[in-house]
Amino acid sequence: MPHRGCVVVANHSSHADTAALLAALGARHRPAIGAAADYWFASPWRRRVCRVLAAGFPVRRTGGGMDDLMSMADGLRAGRAVVLFPEGTRAADGAVGAFHRGALVLAERAGVPVVPVGITGTDRLLPKHGRLRPSLVRVRIGEPLPPSATPEDARAAVAALHARTGTEPPRDSPVRRRVAAVAASRWGLPLAVAWACAEALSWPLMPELLLGIVCVALPRAAPRLSLAALAGSLAGGLLALQLANTGHQLPAPLTTDRMRVEVRHQLAAESASAVRHQPWNGIPFKVYAAEAGRAAVPAGDWLAESARARGARTLTVGAAFGTLGLLLHRFRLYYGVYVALLGAGFAAGLSIIVVGWS
Template sequence: MTDCTARIGSSKVGSWGRHLLWRGVWDILGGVTITGPRPVGPAILVANHSSHADTPALLAAMPPSSRPAVVAAADYWFDKPFNRAVVSSIVPALPVRRHEHGAYEGLRAAVAPVLERGGVVVIFPEGTRSTSDKIGGFAPGAVRLADEFDVPLIPCAILGTRDVLPKSGSLRKGPTEVRFGHAFNSDGLAADRLGALMASKLLREEVEHMRDRAPMAAPVSRTWQAVDNLNGSPFGPIGAFAWGLGDALILPAPAEVELAAFAGTRPKWVVPQALAVAAGSTAGVAVHVALARRGIKFPLLLTTRRMRAAAAGHLAVNEWGLRHQMFNGIPVKVYADEAAKTKMPLRKIVGAAAVGRGTKILAFGAVGTGVSWWSHPAARRLWGPWMIATGIGWALNQRHRHNRWS
């Protein structure tokens, strides 16, 4: 059982699968904030232990390349068939007997294959979950292993898991933070029993210091942070203007997608970017018409003949036929292309585009501001999935629109 579990736990496929699984779970539960240098194997990682949620939090936080495996109490997790089935499928567990003669030899045999493959072995030196804020004493096994296998020790502090899943309690939502410390050389720490005990005491104090040095941070995804930084820079409105411009020329994704996927990281960004998108879209109509009348044609990607015929019919009377674009789903570039075939003055076409596109995009921006206010706490940790969902939503809408106008 030990050899098999170690092999599975340290595999690349298993590491990636469990990492993605637990990241998804924590995104739903309240998010996990990760600070400090990410662990690199081979190494022994030691952490405080206050909840069964500690292991999932670590698997969500640790890079899959570290191929983590977690030392687990065999008497708790592997003697009962149900517990064994659960832990064997979703946790890379290394079963070890805690209170028997030869426990250290069993621990050494369990971790050896993982360390030899360059993985990170996770150990909770307290040996059991604490029920208070006090971190229990650290057993010297982790220090002895690190010294014997000549691998570094990595201290780690886990915050918030006891509130998510307290001992003898039920699961509830809440944020979590995993703080990784700097790895340090373990050579000679366990030269004798007293040295191993002293090193374990210092290791416990380091984990406690890491845990208590600052309040737990609110979970923020790296995707949200990157997009928010972009929105706060000059590239935010410039990018929004460029997207609007491209929408009226050639882009298959409408300008509204920019607002949905990028602008809403903070409510204050939405309306300014909506103005930039509307200005870009209006400018794009002007450029499209002017160039088309000079023989420079743009490919009308993802459009149909019926769309072009409908736009031509709407513009047959006057430039205000462009207002139909606000509701019918036909891309504005189709109206710009058809407007170029008429004898309407460019200024009138641009004026109608400014009113029509401005009204639609600003209305979308107003709704987006409200959605951003409402979803802001969750959006800070779920922006990556939100962007993916926006892309999928656009693709489904594009398919529906294409079928409708085919």
């Protein structure tokens, strides 16, 4: 970017272009974004969003637009950057369309350079009339053009930068793709329910391990998978309580007598509310459920208290792993390494808990 004021011209395929440009240009030039008056200033809430978040100013597309642009000439001479999309609208096919002359006339009259910018990836991040989804976005800033540059010169420079930035998505892990496919399929929710239900009965692997695997692979599925795991955990806990209450004892691998003694003491003192300790002390949920059944804790009280305790933990863990999946989107090629580290960390943590309660 030049040190003085300039007119920035970029290709336009998505509403996300503005955010990408603001992130790339920085604040030194106090960039102002030219926005279509008939769209972004047509309603009070859009006008507030445009002015507050993007320092937007209105540009009429049906007459009077040149006067709107010329009003920014003094700001340009004072060192500001004015960002314009000379195509006038979002392109639906990703190609760089013809440029209107207003941006170039403004640069010539203010005597400031024209900075071409090529943007790729925003059409996948937020397609025209589509929904937001993860995508790698690249912004390439080109060499400044003189104030006398023509619309054809600016368009050619932007098109060359757009082609150089590349459109290939980040490399992906085949393991992540398979896990994401299962999570998104009709088997995803039943798997989460069954895993969590089995863990509340006897299965030694807690549902948070499953959430750590699937929510990072498919972050948008994190809310529904977390709710499914919570539902399975509550159903399994209620079933375990009823079985223990009728004298049935299920296998409980990787649990210890000391865990059971501690839970009995807590239940004797606090009844169903003792389950609030479970998310923090490392004792498996199935131990609490079985001992609550032997202590004849009322099923309704147990369900309410376990929903509060398990819900806080399961939904928080699911949200955390979903957020981690979004943050690590660019590194999804290494998803297999992540799963291996997650498994190793879980095994180490489980061993420490079991030894600590032995």
